[in-house]
Amino acid sequence: MLKRTKRRRSIAFTVDGNGLVVHAPWKASEVRIERSIDESAKWIIKKIDEWSNHKPRVQRWADGERIAYLGRTVTIQIVSDAIIVPAVLADDWRLRITVADSGSETRIREAAIAWYRRHAARNFIERIAHYSSTMLLRPPRMFLSNARTQWGSCNAKSELRLNWRLIQAPQNVVDYVVVHELAHLTEMNHSKRFWKIVERHFPSHMQVRKHLNEHGHWYLDI
Numbered sequence: 001m002l003k004r005t006k007r008r009r010s011i012a013f014t015v016d017g018n019g020l021v022v023h024a025p026w027k028a029s030e031v032r033i034e035r036s037i038d039e040s041a042k043w044i045i046k047k048i049d050e051w052s053n054h055k056p057r058v059q060r061w062a063d064g065e066r067i068a069y070l071g072r073t074v075t076i077q078i079v080s081d082a083i084i085v086p087a088v089l090a091d092d093w094r095l096r097i098t099v100a101d102s103g104s105e106t107r108i109r110e111a112a113i114a115w116y117r118r119h120a121a122r123n124f125i126e127r128i129a130h131y132s133s134t135m136l137l138r139p140p141r142m143f144l145s146n147a148r149t150q151w152g153s154c155n156a157k158s159e160l161r162l163n164w165r166l167i168q169a170p171q172n173v174v175d176y177v178v179v180h181e182l183a184h185l186t187e188m189n190h191s192k193r194f195w196k197i198v199e200r201h202f203p204s205h206m207q208v209r210k211h212l213n214e215h216g217h218w219y220l221d222i
């Protein structure tokens with residue numbers, strides 16, 4: 001699929017379960033688009049291959065089921081009560097979820113996601129504040145995103161969107177995505193200059209990118 005956008009300057013590709021999407025500037029010529037597909041053919045084929053081998057994560061929402069939080073395993077514990085309170089993580093890494101009807105997977109999922117989002121917001125804002133100060137940037141406004149294919153994005157209005165699903169991953173993965181997006185506030189591209197900024201503030205980025213390549217699907221599937 002080809003998507004043309006007015007404000008875009010470069011050609012980019014995304015691959016997910018629905019196939020390839022080519023993001024191109026409004027006026028990019030067919031020749032230019034074809035050439036950049038050729039140049040990225042290896043990457044595109046690799047990604048399509050990964051997706052075709054990808055078995056979707058099947059997450060059940062019931063007592064005793066396990067989910068991830070900051071790289072740790074959390075076990076869902078269901079408490080049946082007429083008085084609903086927000087989910088809370090106990091010291092023993094059990095996430096206590098109160099529901100009126102313990103058989104409702106939808107209710108359990110909603111409560112768990114609300115808990116994820118609350119903790120994601122708190123964690124991301126704190127990490128953005130930390131890295132903004134070391135990167136000498138004014139902290140951007142943070143919004144939680146619910147994207148299915150993207151970890152983060154930012155725009156010229158200094159608004160940073162981070163996927164709440166990231167809170168499942170270890171803290172260094174969250175930190176890498178924060179640094180990546182903050183670096184875009186200076187370099188709105190993936191140029192050598194951009195990666196130099198990332199490298200300076202997050203030297204182990206290659207390792208984290210590998211982790212995201214391997215486990216990203218699983219995090220996004222929740």
Ligand SMILES: [Zn+2]
Nearest residue numbers: 180184189190
């Ligand atoms: Zn980027």
